[in-house]
Amino acid sequence: MAGFVQQVVEGLGAGAIYASLALALVLIYQFTGIVNFAQGELAMFSTYIAWQCVAAGLPFWLALVLTLAVSFAGGMLIERVIIRPVEGAPELTIVIVTVGLFIFVNAAAGWIWTFLIKDFPNPFPGGALEAAGVSVSFSTLGVLGVVAAVMGLLYLLFQHTKIGLGMRAVATNPASARLVGIRVGRTLALGWGLAATVGAVSGVLVAPLLFLEPNMMGGVLIYAFAAATLGGFDSPLGAVAGGLIVGVAETLAGAYVGVIGSDLKVGVPLVIILGVLLLRPQGLFGRAVVERA
Amino acid sequence: MSATKVVTEPAPVRERRPPDPRWRWAGLALLLAAAVYAPFQLVPFHVFQLTMVLVYAVALLGLNLLVGHAGQISLGHGAFFAVGAYSGAILLDRWDLPYPLTLPVAAGVAFVLGLALGVPAMRLRGLYLALVTLAIAIFLVPLLKRFEAVTGGSMGLTLAKPAPPGWSGLAEDQWLYFLTLIVTVAAFLLAAGLLRSRVGRALHALRDNETAAEVMGVRLSFYKTLAFAWSAMFAGAAGCVYTWVIGFVSPDSFTVNLSITLLAGLVVGGLGSLSGPVLGGLFVMFVPSISQDVNDAAPGVIFGLLIIVVMYVAPTGLAGLAARLAGRLVKKIPRKE
Secondary structure, eight states: OHHHHHHHHHHHHHHHHHHHHHHHHHHHHHHHSOOOTTHHHHHHHHHHHHHHHHHTTOOHHHHHHHHHHHHHHHHHHHIIIIIGGGTTSOHHHHHHHHHHHHHHHHHHHHHHHOSSOBOOOOSSOSOEEEETTEEEEHHHHHHHHHHHHHHHHHHHHHHHSHHHHHHHHHHHOHHHHHHTTOOHHHHHHHHHHHHHHHHHHHHHHHHHHHOBOTTHHHHHHHHHHHHHHHHOTTOHHHHHHHHHHHHHHHHHHHHHOTTTTTTGGGHHHHHHHHHHHHHOTTOSSOOOOOOOO | OOGGGOOOSOOSSOOOOOOOHHHHHHHHHHHHHHHHHGGGTSOHHHHHHHHHHHHHHHHHHHHHIIIIITOOOOSOHHHHHHHHHHHHHHHHHHSOOOHHHHHHHHHHHHHHHHHHHHHHHTTSOHHHHHHHHHHHHHHHHHHHHHOHHHHOGGGOEEOOOOOOOGGGOOOHHHHHHHHHHHHHHHHHHHHHHHHHSHHHHHHHHHHHOHHHHHHTTOOHHHHHHHHHHHHHHHHHHHHHHHHHHHOEEOGGGGSHHHHHHHHHHHHHHOTTOSSHHHHHHHHHHHHHHHHTTTOTTHHHHHHHHHHHHHHHHOTTHHHHHHHHHHHHHHHHSOOOO
């Protein structure tokens, strides 16, 4: 029993990381209807910035603040320069552009920082909390805490500030939002900036566990997609719930289903994506879109 | 009255006079002649490179059918390429099948797999299809490593390349090149025929407007699934030829990077045109090998930037640009009305 609970706890830790990247994906989808295939790579790039700051001698938390600020600005810039020209274009065009961004950011990081693995400092202390035969490492607790905090901050932003109100208006109906005087373009850029910031948090959380290298987020991205699909692409709460479920499912499948083992765990997100899309395409928490043809 | 003066109202779509078909045939014949002549003039390594261009062209032809003509996106065509390559390799390795027979089997396996995956995938909207195909491409590599007894695991399978028959007097690289050329020409004829048929018209209709296509009697799910399966088949055939040419398959040759590179090549080569896959093949083959000298990451930077730029300024890719250029040249040559 303790072994099972242990696996669940570890699954939650992994799931929290998927949740944070899924949150970034969902933020952008809500505002622009775009699934950003480059989200993971942007997070990886942000993490490199943090690494560079730490390597230059800055204390970790200062480096983090700096990284988040740079990521926010970078996200807004990408929206303005790269995404704006194809806004409203067919889905195919937008997907291809974000895939282009994916390749470009990945290669750019490789060019600047080489493809060699870098050690990333773990912000949380080592050791673990022991209770009833189950040990929860401080690192896992830290990851869960950070994701909960990000979630809480986003909730406050969306529900209790004027900016958040404007953002929700744009997400619901851009045309009406523009008519009541909301700067839609600026709000969309803000959404991208926020998503890049949340993504950066997820990158910084992943890096100590996976080692920092340009392809670090490739594996995480597919789990984040599964999380967002499961929770519903238009629901931030769903993204977090989806992330945790995917993390636990993946860990349990790897531990208890002999055929899957640790190497075929990557099949879990595929099965989840396919299953959700066939059975409940809007996801657990999403709204079903009724289309008038 | 001369027709050129009556352009008072702006046409909604700029009409381009289709070039005289004779020019097109002359161009194709010239191209084919050059393709047959080339291996006798080049060193073996360059012949090999050209062979690989043709292999990629066949795979891109399949991807083009799906992305360019049916408007559905796939980020996982490397997986079908791998399935074709492994089918060919396993048939050669296990059953010692004569290699010409591996091609139809590999293509068939890819077709059936495309059909099987296409049924659930095609019920999905475009975006989700991209997700599912990406997940498939990522999942394939550990899957290939797992079934070690059949696939050779991480070490892969090493095979003998097809030997040139004595009567031909060709070297191995030249023989492989001609085999690939035959497959490529056949694939292009097949694709061209397919696109001119009822299927091709149905695909264009559903790409341009799903609702209108459905009203006209095109069964969307049927034709989308069919397009997916056909395009998987071409990728599988290309994979099989790849096995002949390289004589070695391993899971790490077919990572998700291959899928993304294929899509990049197709976009830059030109979506929805028949010459796009060839230009894309040249691009996929030569851009990395030339730019790698600058930096390991240079091909990625170039690919990424070019995809974005091409989507902005020339959605029809290099093929579209070439067609525009050719159109201008042909216009300068007076022709009889």
